[in-house]
Amino acid sequence: MKITAVETLITEEFANVVWVRIHTDAGIVGLGETFYGAGAVAAHIHDTLAGRLLGRDPLRIEAINRDLVNLPMAQSSTGAEYRAASAIDIALWDLFGKVCGQPVHQMLGGACFDKIRVYNTCAGYQYVRSHNIKPVSGSWGLGGAAGPYEDLDAFMNRADALAENLLENGIGAMKIWPFDPAAQETNGIYITAAQMKKAVEPFEKIRKAVGDKIEIMVEFHCLWNLPTAKLIAKALEPYKPTWYEDPIRMNSAAALAEYARSTDVWVCASETLGSRYPYKDLLEAGATHVAMVDLCWTGGLTEGRKIAALADTWHRPFAPHDCTGPVGFAAAVHASFSQPNTLIQESVRAFYTGWYKELVTTVPRIENGYVYPMEGPGLGVELLPAVFERPDLTRRISSID
Structure with missing residues (x-):
C-alpha cells in the first residue's frame, strides 16, 4: 500500500x-x-x-x-x-x-480503562472558534451563539451556579481562568489587590456553593511572571485547586521548578510544549506534576505516547489537552485510554454538544462525568x-x- x-x-x-x-x-x-x-x-x-x-x-x-x-x-x-x-x-x-x-487505542496497545473521568473546560460556544483565538479583556469569544452551556460567561459571573450545574450533570471537575483579564491589563508583570480580589471571587463562590464536591483546575495561559505567579498561587491555596496550569512561560525548567516548590498545588505543563524533550527537562527539574499534551501540536499520537511513557517513568500522570477541534478530541480520547498513567481527559461540553457536531459523524460518548472508548476502526470519526x-x-x- x-x-x-x-x-x-x-x-x-x-x-x-x-x-x-x-x-x-x-x-x-x-x-x-x-x-x-x-x-x-x-x-x-x-x-x-x-x-x-x-x-x-x-x-x-x-x-x-x-x-x-x-x-x-x-x-x-x-x-x-x-x-x-x-x-x-x-x-x-x-x-x-x-x-x-481496530480502533486506534487498540493499535496503541489496547484500552487500560473501561471509562475515564473528564473535566469540563469552561469555554463557551465561540471560544477559539474561527479566527477568535486572541483574548479581548478576557472574553475569549463571549457574546456568541446562545445555548445551555455558555460556560465561559458562567464561570466569570455565576461560578456557583455553574459548579452546581456541572455536578447535576455528573461532572466532578472544572477548569477556569479568571486571572487572564488582570494579566492582560498589567502584561502579567504585577497584580493589584483589587484585581486579585476580583479573580478570586469565582473560587469563593464555588466553594461556598458546593464545598469540595468539585475539583477546580486553574489555567493561567503562561501570562504571568514568576514573582506574581507565586503570589497568586498562595492566594488560591485555601480553595484547594487540583492543579495550576502554565502559570509562566514554559521555556525555563528552573523557573517552573522554583514555582512548583513554592506551592502545595500540583503544576500542570503544558499544551504549549512540542516533542518529548522539553517534558524531559521539566521532569528532571521536578517542575511539573502532570504531563499535559496536545496531540495536534506536539507531534501526534506517535510523540504523545512517548511523552506519556516519559511521564510514567517519573511517576507522573498524563492528561491530554483538548480545546481545539473534533478530530483532535477523538485522538486525545484514544491516547487517554491507551496509557496506564492517564489521570483525566479534558473536554468542553459547549464543543462536543455544539459545533463539533456540525463537522464530524460522531463525538466521544460522555456520560455522568466519564468518557468511554471510541468504537469502530481507526479514530472512529x-x-x-x-x-x-x-x-x-x-x-x-x-x-x-
Whole structure:
C-alpha cells in the first residue's frame, strides 16, 4: 500500500482548524487535524512534507514521523511545522486502524480503562472558534451563539451556579481562568489587590456553593511572571485547586521548578510544549506534576505516547489537552485510554454538544462525568459529507499524478 495523495481542508467559519486526509492506492483514507495558523500549516504540508510522503508505505508511521520533523526549523516546537507533522501523524494512525479493522487505542496497545473521568473546560460556544483565538479583556469569544452551556460567561459571573450545574450533570471537575483579564491589563508583570480580589471571587463562590464536591483546575495561559505567579498561587491555596496550569512561560525548567516548590498545588505543563524533550527537562527539574499534551501540536499520537511513557517513568500522570477541534478530541480520547498513567481527559461540553457536531459523524460518548472508548476502526470519526459541500471550503491536494 502506498500514499497517493495528501489533502488539506480549511473552512472560513472554522478558520483555525485544518484537516488532513492521507489517500492510498488501496482506497483507504486517514483523517488528521491540527489547530491554529491553518494556512501556514497547509502550505508547509504541500510545499515541504508532501514530497516526503507520496509513494511511501503509510504504515511505517515511526519512520515517517521522524522524517516529518527532521527539519532545521521543526525541532521541538509547536510551530506550523510541528502542527503539520502532528496532523499527518494522527491521520496515519487513523489509516492504520482502518487497515486492521481496530480502533486506534487498540493499535496503541489496547484500552487500560473501561471509562475515564473528564473535566469540563469552561469555554463557551465561540471560544477559539474561527479566527477568535486572541483574548479581548478576557472574553475569549463571549457574546456568541446562545445555548445551555455558555460556560465561559458562567464561570466569570455565576461560578456557583455553574459548579452546581456541572455536578447535576455528573461532572466532578472544572477548569477556569479568571486571572487572564488582570494579566492582560498589567502584561502579567504585577497584580493589584483589587484585581486579585476580583479573580478570586469565582473560587469563593464555588466553594461556598458546593464545598469540595468539585475539583477546580486553574489555567493561567503562561501570562504571568514568576514573582506574581507565586503570589497568586498562595492566594488560591485555601480553595484547594487540583492543579495550576502554565502559570509562566514554559521555556525555563528552573523557573517552573522554583514555582512548583513554592506551592502545595500540583503544576500542570503544558499544551504549549512540542516533542518529548522539553517534558524531559521539566521532569528532571521536578517542575511539573502532570504531563499535559496536545496531540495536534506536539507531534501526534506517535510523540504523545512517548511523552506519556516519559511521564510514567517519573511517576507522573498524563492528561491530554483538548480545546481545539473534533478530530483532535477523538485522538486525545484514544491516547487517554491507551496509557496506564492517564489521570483525566479534558473536554468542553459547549464543543462536543455544539459545533463539533456540525463537522464530524460522531463525538466521544460522555456520560455522568466519564468518557468511554471510541468504537469502530481507526479514530472512529469522519468529516460529515456536508463539510465537502461548504461554499467556504478550501481544498488543496498534492498527488503522485
